[in-house]
Amino acid sequence: MEETLFKSESTLDRSAIADHLRAVADKLDAGEPIVLTAGEETLSLEVPARPTFEVKAERETGSGPDELSVEFELEWDDGQDGGEAGGEFSVE
Structure with missing residues (x-):
């Protein structure tokens, strides 16, 4: 939920x-x-010191013109100090 x-x-x-x-x-x-x-x-x-960092780019199609989005999300378990190190990420 x-x-x-x-x-x-x-x-x-x-x-x-x-x-x-x-x-x-x-x-x-x-x-x-x-x-x-x-x-x-x-x-x-x-x-927390090490949350999970998710970046997602999407295109939504359907009724009307296509809609583009970019989402930046920090995620962690309540009461936890964060997750494991992931792959290299950069923004250029």
Whole structure:
């Protein structure tokens, strides 16, 4: 069963999105919690030292024009310190 703890979706320019991603990267680098806020809703997440990092690019086809997406996901077991080291990954 999956429970959504926080969700926010909005259309932003690339610069604003980069600012959000930088803020997450800075928190990860510093070992600080990631605090998500939208309106009155706030969620603080303590990310372990070695979470699983998943990157996925998708194309959704069907009704209307194709929709492309890229997803960056950090995943860990509640109460665990993270998973095993995976293969080499880079963004160019």
